[in-house]
Amino acid sequence: MRRALALAERGRGRVEPNPMVGALLVKDGKVVAEGWHGAFGAPHAEIEAIRTAGEAARGAMLVVSLEPCAHQGKTPPCAGALVQAGVSSVVAAHLDPDPRVSGRGVALLRRTGIDVRMGVCGEEARELNAPYLKRIETGRPWWIAKWALSRDGAIASRGGRPLSITGAAAKREAHALRGRSDAVVVGIGTVLADDPLLTCRESERLRVARRVVLDGKARTPPGGRLLRSVSEGPVWIVTGPEALEGRKTLLRAAGAVVVEQPGAGRRGWDDLGARLAAEGCTNILVEGGGSVLRDLFEHGAADEAHLFLSTSVVGGKDPLPGPWGTDVTAGGVRLRGVRISRLDDDLWIRGRVEARRASASASAAHPS
Ligand SMILES: NC(=O)c1ccc[n+]([C@@H]2O[C@H](COP(=O)([O-])OP(=O)(O)OC[C@H]3O[C@@H](n4cnc5c(N)ncnc54)[C@H](OP(=O)(O)O)[C@@H]3O)[C@@H](O)[C@H]2O)c1
Structure with a gap:
């Protein structure tokens, strides 16, 4: 067997x-x-x-x-x-x-x-x-959190130009994760800061993931790289009740699928998960930024986590912290079945998310 x-x-x-x-x-x-x-x-x-x-x-x-x-x-x-x-x-x-x-x-x-x-x-x-079984048994997909963290605990410089935290080998693994995912999710903060494509480019491309932006007020730029590349794969913009009709019309005209979702918090993850699972999406990669990842963990939705820990320093004044700053065990998140690989000068730490919403003291007592 x-x-x-x-x-x-x-x-x-x-x-x-x-x-x-x-x-x-x-x-x-x-x-x-x-x-x-x-x-x-x-x-x-x-x-x-x-x-x-x-x-x-x-x-x-x-x-x-x-x-x-x-x-x-x-x-x-x-x-x-x-x-x-x-x-x-x-x-x-x-x-x-x-x-x-x-x-x-x-x-x-x-x-x-x-x-x-x-x-x-x-x-x-x-x-x-486990991802297939979760989708079939609960009607919800498998949420995979992924982020890159610098040695000084940052995921980006604040208000600065987009920067690469990890080296080429880590990037290849991150792209391979995209290539195996059915959807890639980011927050509007990331879209406005980085104008990302979110496609799999640096490794074998197994399928084209849906690219999903959590964007309550429909602020995604219709002329940005995501919507300019809509012919490569669908782009969903998940909006809230505060999104103006005019903005949604512009996004639809640019080729986006506008998803209207009233729910926030755990309900928001559940609603979005149910929609994605109904379309046959099993593995959903949540790439950030910090606010979205924190929300995913805080609501106990994450199933698996991939942290690319870099030896580089973002520096500068007030760099943008990761979900929990430098402490990867804070926030009540414990991983099990942890695997750690070295990718050039970076570390790739991944595992299943075990304790959901445990107290900070409990997580300090059981560091992963
Ligand atoms: N190092 C890394 O791995 C990595 C990865 C990705 C991004 N980044 C960096 O992260 C920065 C952006 O991070 P950020 O925290 O400012 O923004 P973000 O997490 O990308 O987006 C946050 C915004 O998304 C919307 N949103 C909708 N649903 C949400 C939910 N469930 N939880 C949280 N937010 C939700 C909110 O805006 P509305 O209220 O308007 O909906 C919120 O202000 C950028 O500088 C980017 O370069 C780094």
Whole structure:
């Protein structure tokens, strides 16, 4: 099963909104074929394995990281194909909570006499597909917070020119994160300060994310780089009740999708998340600035965090602090499963966000 999970991982960033899935066919104690879901719309892992195995699939055991599907989607149902291929038993990590599957795949297999065993490496498999499972089970996407912080605790110089805090290697990783995301979110403060494009440019471009600006008063410049590049991918401007109709009309004329959202705080994240998830968005990258990130964490919405910690100094008078200044453990945020890599002169610290809205003293007692 661990091999199946490693194969599943190959689909990361390519299969969404589907889950990542890997599979093996085993016969007489030997692996006769491997398969994985390689891209959205491409054959599922089980089908790839059956195709590779050919006649050897007959009488083999399938080891698969998710319950085989039983419905016609972009591709035909896998459970039926397994029956046809003559597979004798199936070992799967967990049920697929997608209501179109959810136990139906297992039931179909068992009805035809195939021996099915569930729950092998279930926890690991659920961890691998946590963003997919969250979207299917709650109707909300997986929020990924990302920011770059200088050695003096700044995310930018105040009122100054846009500046690069990290080096080229960190930038490549940040762009790769965009390339794997279904939407990239920033606040209007960032748009006005940096005139960003928010596209994935410095690494393999897996898909074009929706670019989303949180802009209560519809102040996004219609002639800025975001809307001038609308042909590259959709731009959503999320406005509040205070946005003037005239501004919204200008933005629509420039090609923006104007989203009218009355809710703020946790409700705001939930409403936006529900809209994005309904469009099949699973991974949402929130890039800042400081106010938006702080709000995301304060309302317990963040699921995963990526901090690029630079050895460079922003300096100057009164640089703009990150979500919590220099203290990455303040704000009640603790990470679990933390991984730290060195990227030239920068550190890349990432993990799952664990404690949501814990008190500052609790976080000081358990630094991450
Ligand atoms: N180092 C980094 O990783 C990084 C990344 C991004 C940006 N930056 C820097 O950050 C600076 C901008 O940061 P900032 O804090 O001034 O602005 P920001 O976070 O980009 O935008 C804040 C504004 O967004 C609107 N907004 C809408 N919904 C919000 C919500 N849920 N939470 C918070 N704000 C919301 C508010 O304006 P309305 O009331 O008008 O809606 C608010 O004033 C820029 O200088 C940029 O260069 C750095």
